[in-house]
Amino acid sequence: MINAESQLLLDGVESFARGKGLNWDIEALPLYQQTTMRLALETQRLDGIITGFDGNDIMASLALTKMPVVFLRYSDSEPSMRRKRLSVMRLDFGEAGRAAARLYLGQGGYRSFGFVETTRDPRWSRSRGDAFRDAVAATGLPFSRFSTKDGTYQAAVASREEFGALAAWLKSLPKPAAVFAASDERARDTLLACREAGLEVPRAVALIGVNDEEFTCRHIFPNLSSVRLDNYALGRAAAGELYRLFKGGEGMRFDFAVPTAGVAARASSAPSSPGGALVRRALDWIEGHACDGAKAADVVRATGVSRSLLDLRFRELHGTTILGAILDRRLREVTRLLRESDDSIESICGTCGFGDPGGLRRLFRNRHGCSMREWRRRERSGQS
Numbered sequence: 001m002i003n004a005e006s007q008l009l010l011d012g013v014e015s016f017a018r019g020k021g022l023n024w025d026i027e028a029l030p031l032y033q034q035t036t037m038r039l040a041l042e043t044q045r046l047d048g049i050i051t052g053f054d055g056n057d058i059m060a061s062l063a064l065t066k067m068p069v070v071f072l073r074y075s076d077s078e079p080s081m082r083r084k085r086l087s088v089m090r091l092d093f094g095e096a097g098r099a100a101a102r103l104y105l106g107q108g109g110y111r112s113f114g115f116v117e118t119t120r121d122p123r124w125s126r127s128r129g130d131a132f133r134d135a136v137a138a139t140g141l142p143f144s145r146f147s148t149k150d151g152t153y154q155a156a157v158a159s160r161e162e163f164g165a166l167a168a169w170l171k172s173l174p175k176p177a178a179v180f181a182a183s184d185e186r187a188r189d190t191l192l193a194c195r196e197a198g199l200e201v202p203r204a205v206a207l208i209g210v211n212d213e214e215f216t217c218r219h220i221f222p223n224l225s226s227v228r229l230d231n232y233a234l235g236r237a238a239a240g241e242l243y244r245l246f247k248g249g250e251g252m253r254f255d256f257a258v259p260t261a262g263v264a265a266r267a268s269s270a271p272s273s274p275g276g277a278l279v280r281r282a283l284d285w286i287e288g289h290a291c292d293g294a295k296a297a298d299v300v301r302a303t304g305v306s307r308s309l310l311d312l313r314f315r316e317l318h319g320t321t322i323l324g325a326i327l328d329r330r331l332r333e334v335t336r337l338l339r340e341s342d343d344s345i346e347s348i349c350g351t352c353g354f355g356d357p358g359g360l361r362r363l364f365r366n367r368h369g370c371s372m373r374e375w376r377r378r379e380r381s382g383q384s
Contacts, residue, residue, distance in 0.1 A: 005231050012235020050238045068245035070238050076123045086251040087241050091258050093124045096227045097131030099260045100208045104178040106280045107271040111174040112142040116181040116190050125182040132180045167197035175204045184209035184216040187224050207268040222267035230259040275313045290329035291353045296322040338376040345372055
């Protein structure tokens with residue numbers, strides 16, 4: 001059975017192939033059935049593979065085949081074999097943590113932040129938690145991380161001992177607390193631990209998970225908020241790398257930042273203060289108008305409060321200024337266009353509300369540590 005997350009990835013692969021006019025037959029092999037993929041490899045039924053499965057049987061079979069392979073590195077493990085037609089996309093899931101932080105910072109009114117990790121797959125959990133921690137650091141508020149004692153945790157069968165430890169940790173956080181969980185399953189565990197601890201969600205503890213899994217998020221009270229991963233974009237990127245290998249390109253190892261498609265905000269992360277609602281209203285206006293050349297004064301007029309009050313609330317609750325929030329929105333649009341379009345740097349500059357290409361170039365380099373051309377080449381590697 002293909003879940004919604006995998007379906008989006010497959011849709012991205014299909015979209016890339018269709019855009020290139022390629023007649024790819026796309027087959028989804030169940031990764032948990034090792035014999036299925038091994039048989040397909042041994043009979044050469046496939047021309048190329050995109051996989052994130054790193055079981056010993058599969059890796060041994062991949063080592064023998066000469067077909068192009070794109071390995072999605074979801075965990076700390078990585079294929080040790082060196083083959084000309086093997087590419088490894090080391091996935092960075094940090095944007096999920098930043099997306100959760102943006103929602104919480106926009107709401108404001110919290111007295112602490114927390115992250116609930118899972119040891120089932122440490123790399124993606126760790127990158128989400130680290131990004132969330134770094135994004136809320138500017139507030140100066142306490143940050144705490146809950147981790148399991150060993151690597152035996154499985155999402156569906158958290159032990160009573162662990163629930164007790166999680167409940168005790170939640171009680172220790174200054175309230176109201178903004179908590180981000182590494183996955184929707186982990187968010188569900190956290191919500192159940194809140195019940196055990198007698199903590200009301202979201203009044204005492206606000207909660208956000210990751211993956212927006214329909215059943216997990218909507219069949220519990222209160223409904224869980226969740227970060228949506230853009231697996232469609234990941235599918236397109238993986239298909240682009242496979243296509244590059246088909247054309248004779250050599251395998252490579254590179255980092256890929258998995259983008260998000262926003263946060264599905266539900267009852268578990270409702271706003272907690274009037275000041276937070278004000279900043280949220282301002283951020284919503286900025287989202288729609290920043291790239292039209294909007295200035296801080298325009299945001300002030302749209303919200304109907306004084307510039308000093310709005311700047312104060314932004315610094316308190318968002319860790320930035322009104323102008324900083326405008327620039328953040330514009331830069332997000334710049335990175336989207338660099339990734340998804342062939343527009344020139346000068347054209348992107350105008351589209352995103354920057355009057356000075358030189359100023360944008362300096363700002364972009366300060367933010368990302370490289371030029372826009374370098375960033376585009378790295379992000380779109382293998383997609384042209």
